[in-house]
Amino acid sequence: MxxxxxxxxxxxxxxxxxxxxxxxxxxxxxxxxxxxxxxxxxxxxxxxxxxxxxxxxxxxxxxxxxxxxxxxxxxxxxxxxxxxxxxxxxxxxxxxxxxxxxxxxxxxxxxxxxxxxxxxxxxxxxxxxxxxxIWHIMSKIHEKLGKCARYQEFVNPLKELVYESFDPEEFQTRWAEFIAEYKLEDNEWLKSLHKDSHMWVPAYMxxxxxxxxxxxxxxxxxxxxxxxxxxxxxxxxxxxxxxxxxxxxxxxxxxxADACCSKYLRRLVSGFKVEKKYSKSYTRTTSFKKFKRSVRE
Known part of the structure; x- marks a missing residue:
């Protein structure tokens, strides 16, 4: 003190x-x-x-x-x-x-x-x-569900529906289908997670x-x-x-990092004016590299 x-x-x-x-x-x-x-x-x-x-x-x-x-x-x-x-x-x-x-x-x-x-x-x-x-939640899958029947069958589909659902509606549809297909309606851990989907599922964020x-x-x-x-x-x-x-x-x-960024000559990959503008305002280490990747794509 x-x-x-x-x-x-x-x-x-x-x-x-x-x-x-x-x-x-x-x-x-x-x-x-x-x-x-x-x-x-x-x-x-x-x-x-x-x-x-x-x-x-x-x-x-x-x-x-x-x-x-x-x-x-x-x-x-x-x-x-x-x-x-x-x-x-x-x-x-x-x-x-x-x-x-x-x-x-x-x-x-x-x-x-x-x-x-x-x-x-x-x-x-x-x-x-x-x-x-989400990492802490998904890391508990084996601990919470490893003893369930057909665990090896459903573990990857579970991860896919969590990470790859585009919006909340798609997630809810895929979740209901998943629970029904693998007969997991009585699993309390999955019930509690589903109740709080908006707190951890990427589709809601x-x-x-x-x-x-x-x-x-x-x-x-x-x-x-x-x-x-x-x-x-x-x-x-x-x-x-x-x-x-x-x-x-x-x-x-x-x-x-600031000093290194100021010395770095940013190579442009397109003729877009917006790329030239962002090259002067974004840091090279993350933002501008990501922007260049999106330009290439």
Whole structure:
């Protein structure tokens, strides 16, 4: 807390808030550095939130808010330590983070399937589109359905109808046919997934902006980055300083990408004026390469 106070003294845009229990011990703490607050103004439309990283000896989870920058790279937009994964804790974290961001909620947010996050998100960000990580759901297919009769026959058709349905109507039709053909009407896991189809099936998400995010792998890439600086044995008082070291490196990486982008001579593949225009405004690493592919096609 002293380190955070020092950070805030040096920069009034540094934000932190903590909560203690009845014995004066830390329950949860949220912090957002000044650079993350500024970055959110440009890259806060689509955000991913995850709380599965680094359960340490203090039994505190390290939770991240992550976005995507103009190079298509993961961007840290806030962090928290939480001791309890319950609705009250997540509601507090979401409210504090939103207040820190001038109450400008993201247009869309990607989370895992944790029930404790769903109600707080609906209450705190009612106008934000919520989406579950499809990878976590699909990775459970064998665990949940592996003992079903004809599993080997239906596992690939199940994946196809989920990933390849063009719109919600097609998905619902194919789902009903699938359930009937393989006699899975009584499977409770499939029932619960179907009830919340709008939370995870790609066919329901096409009209919303996700900055290319479909899974919480964006957060996982941030977690892997932090692995170079912290581990389960890192003391709590050591963490903030190592966090700042990691963030400084992230900033240097982005500046390097900016410099590389400015030097890069973009080769045009068509005579379209729009391609020339976009070559001057898109970054080369992701956006312009994707645009060139669409031009060729």
């Amino acid at each position: 002293e380190y955070f106070d020092k950070m805030q003294t040096g920069n009034q845009n540094f934000f932190h808030a903590q909560r203690l229990n009845e014995e004066g011990r830390l329950k949860d703490v949220l912090w957002v550095d000044a650079r993350s607050r500024v970055a959110y103004e440009d890259f806060g439309d689509a955000v991913c939130f995850d709380a599965t990283y680094l359960t340490n000896e203090y039994e505190l989870l390290f939770a991240n808010f992550v976005g995507v920058n103009h190079h298509g790279k993961s961007l840290l937009l806030g962090c928290a330590f939480v001791s309890h994964e319950d609705c009250d804790t997540f509601a507090r974290i979401f409210r504090q983070w939103l207040a820190c961001m001038n109450n400008q909620a993201p247009k869309s947010i990607l989370i895992d399937q944790a029930a404790a996050m769903r109600r707080p998100l609906a209450e705190v960000m009612p106008n934000t589109v919520h989406r579950w990580c 096409k009209e919303f902006f996700w900055a290319g995010m479909k899974t919480t792998q964006r957060v996982e890439s941030i977690n892997q980055f932090f692995d170079s600086y912290v581990n389960r044995k890192t003391k709590l008082h050591e963490f903030p300083q190592k966090y700042c070291m990691a963030l400084d490196q992230r900033v240097r990486d982005e500046l390097s």
